[in-house]
Structures are given as structure tokens and as C-alpha cells.
Amino acid sequence: MKPTVGYLGPEGTFTHEAACQLFSDQPVHMMPYPTIPDVLSAVDRGECTHGVIPVENAIEGAVNLTLDWLIHQVDVPIVGELVHPITQCLLVHPSQANRQKEAWNRIISHPQAIAQCQLHLRRHYPQVQVEYANSTAEAAEKVSRHPTEAWMAIGTRQAAKRYGLHILSADVQDFQNNYTRFIAVGSPLPARRTPPGQWKTSLCVTLASDFPGALHQVLATFAWRKINLTKIESRPTKTGLGNYYFIIDAEMEREHVLLKGAIAEIEAFGCKVRVLGSYPCYRSQSVQSLSR
Ligand SMILES: O=C(O)C(=O)C[C@]1(C(=O)O)C=C[C@@H](O)C=C1
Structure with missing residues (x-):
């Protein structure tokens, strides 16, 4: 199947x-x-x-x-x-494409996309009202359904094709890369045909208690084993202010003896460790020809 x-x-x-x-x-x-x-x-x-x-x-x-x-x-x-x-693009209905910059009154997109373009929007379209959507394509689809409105969406080149929109400008994110x-x-x-570039394991660690150096103690277990960490992010446990989970991405397979050792050591301190996954990591090829 x-x-x-x-x-x-x-x-x-x-x-x-x-x-x-x-x-x-x-x-x-x-x-x-x-x-x-x-x-x-x-x-x-x-x-x-x-x-x-x-x-x-x-x-x-x-x-x-x-x-x-x-x-x-x-x-x-x-x-x-x-x-x-x-690559964030400003997408507009083709029947509105000749408007002056000051004439646009609404920008619709996913909050992440709006945030990635906020300097561009402040500089070029300070008058626009921001409307958030569940995704960039949902925003593009909405603009396509309102041909008489002076609305813009931020989204992909693919969305311009799919929803019949005009690309007013491309690469409008505030930073390249x-x-x-x-x-x-x-x-x-x-x-997959291409081998993965690296292998990562994501862990969610809950500290046993709050004391000076508690997180340092956890990180030290990776450091002395020379396990490279690619990311650490804290998220609230939602049980009260100051209580966090630490999401740690380690560049190693879960079954590797060094990572197993690190997890066992962290658990021995009384911390809880949940393995969120151990997985291959890929980078995109060209996106030009994608469609399904
Ligand atoms: O709205 C989309 O097109 C998405 O795929 C979501 C999403 C995100 O949530 O980060 C994906 C990539 C871009 O950073 C902007 C938006």
C-alpha cells in the first residue's frame, strides 16, 4: 500500500x-x-x-x-x-498588479512568513494591515478568491502558479540564507537515493531539580564524550513559571554506545529523558520541478 x-x-x-x-x-x-x-x-x-x-x-x-x-x-x-x-514572494491578484505601493491595504500570511519579512514590510508597505493565516498557501488562495481587493499574500512561487497569482517581488525575506x-x-x-548528510537524535530532558549547574551537568555528559549538539531549545512544561523541558539534538544515532552512555548517565542524575526520534537528515535539491 x-x-x-x-x-x-x-x-x-x-x-x-x-x-x-x-x-x-x-x-x-x-x-x-x-x-x-x-x-x-x-x-x-x-x-x-x-x-x-x-x-x-x-x-x-x-x-x-x-x-x-x-x-x-x-x-x-x-x-x-x-x-x-x-524564498518568500509577494503575491497579488493579476488584476491588481499595477497598483502603487501605497495602495495596498492588507497583507495575509502565516505568522512565521510575516515575521521573516517584517523589515521589508515596514520599509515598503507601512500602511498595510496584517492578517494571519494557517499557512502561506491558505493566504495565497484567499487573495485569489478576492480579485477586487488590494490584498497581498506572502508565499511560495508554487503558490503563485497554483492559485493564478502574480509575483510582485521575490526574495522579500529580511535576511538571505x-x-x-x-x-x-x-x-x-x-x-532514498541520496544518502543522508548526517544522523541526529532528538531528546527531551526534564531536570530532576533546580540547583546551580543542573543543566551544565547534563551538557557535560555530551561534552566529555565529544558528542556534538546541533541545537538546544527550552520549552515551558506548562506546570508553572520557570519549569522547562530542554530539547537537545545530538549528532549521533540513538544506538551508538556513546549516546546510550550519555542518556544512561543523565537518567542516573534523576533527570527524565524521552527520545523524540533518531533520524537521517537531508538537504533539499532544487525546488523548481516539484509537483505532485
Ligand atoms: O505556511 C507555509 O507555507 C508553511 O509551510 C509553514 C512555514 C512555517 O511554519 O515555518 C514553513 C516555512 C516558512 O518558514 C514559513 C512558514
Whole structure:
């Protein structure tokens, strides 16, 4: 049976591009969902074999909704990662494309996309009212349904094609080198033609108690074993101010004797360790020819 891949939709989101890349080597059934929690819940209850969602952006940082749902709401392992380039475009209805800059009155997009372009918007379109959408493609689709409005969406080139929009300007993010890290969750990833660049294990660590050097003690277990950490992020446990989980990404397979040793040592201090997944990491090929 073909795998069913849930992703943050509708068609034409960055997540859709990432999902097409990750599953480009075999036939799959792609299933769009309106929100990140919907994707994760669909995988959790077995409606999809896999899910693809964003987890971190180079400009804006962590996608907290993804982290919080992975920790608190669902029990689905991370099985793969894809780093994908993000080119934000200003998309408008073709019948409005000749407007002056001052004439645009609304910008619609996903909060992460708006945040990545905030300097550009302040500089060029200070008058626009911001409206948030569940995804960049949802915003593009809304602009396409309102041909008489002076509205812009921020989104992908693919969304311009799919929803018949005009690209007013491309690369409008405030910093170049814009990349988002997407993760696949659910069943193990089918084999891909390209080998992974690296292997990571994501851990969620809860400290035993709050004392000077508690986090240092945890980090030291990785340091003396020379295990490289690629990320550490704290998220509230939601039990009170000052209580955190630490999400630690280690550049090593879960079964490696050094990582097993590190986890055992951290647990011996009384900390709780949950393995969120151990997975291959890929980088995107060109996104030009993607469509499914
Ligand atoms: O709205 C989309 O197109 C998405 O795929 C979501 C998302 C995100 O949540 O970070 C993905 C990549 C970009 O950073 C902007 C938005």
C-alpha cells in the first residue's frame, strides 16, 4: 500500500515542497491538513503513515507549535529531517498588479512568513494591515478568491502558479540564507537515493531539580564524550513559571554506545529523558520541478 503523507497544506506551502522532496523517490498519497496539530493528530491516530511539518527557521527560530504538540499532545517519533531553502514572494491578484505601493491595504500570511519579512514590510508597505493565516498557501488562495481587493499574500512561487497569482517581488525575506528545517514523523522513512548528510537524535530532558549547574551537568555528559549538539531549545512544561523541558539534538544515532552512555548517565542524575526520534537528515535539491 502507498504511504499516506500528511502535510501542512493546502497545496503550495513550503511544507508541501519539503514533503515532495522527502518522498520524491517513491509513489505516495499526499494529504493536506489545515494546521500543524491536524497533521500530527492524523499521524497519531493512524490516518497517515507519515507527517511533514516545520520545526525551525533560520530567521525566526523554533516553530513552538510543533515542539509543544510533539511533547504534550501526541506520541509520534521523528523519523527524518529536511533543510529546505525559503524564498518568500509577494503575491497579488493579476488584476491588481499595477497598483502603487501605497495602495495596498492588507497583507495575509502565516505568522512565521510575516515575521521573516517584517523589515521589508515596514520599509515598503507601512500602511498595510496584517492578517494571519494557517499557512502561506491558505493566504495565497484567499487573495485569489478576492480579485477586487488590494490584498497581498506572502508565499511560495508554487503558490503563485497554483492559485493564478502574480509575483510582485521575490526574495522579500529580511535576511538571505533563509532556510527552514522540516521534520517527518510516523513510520520509518522509505529508502532514498541520496544518502543522508548526517544522523541526529532528538531528546527531551526534564531536570530532576533546580540547583546551580543542573543543566551544565547534563551538557557535560555530551561534552566529555565529544558528542556534538546541533541545537538546544527550552520549552515551558506548562506546570508553572520557570519549569522547562530542554530539547537537545545530538549528532549521533540513538544506538551508538556513546549516546546510550550519555542518556544512561543523565537518567542516573534523576533527570527524565524521552527520545523524540533518531533520524537521517537531508538537504533539499532544487525546488523548481516539484509537483505532485
Ligand atoms: O505556511 C507555509 O507555507 C508553511 O509551510 C509553514 C512555514 C512555517 O511554519 O515555518 C514553513 C516555512 C516558512 O518558514 C514559513 C512558514
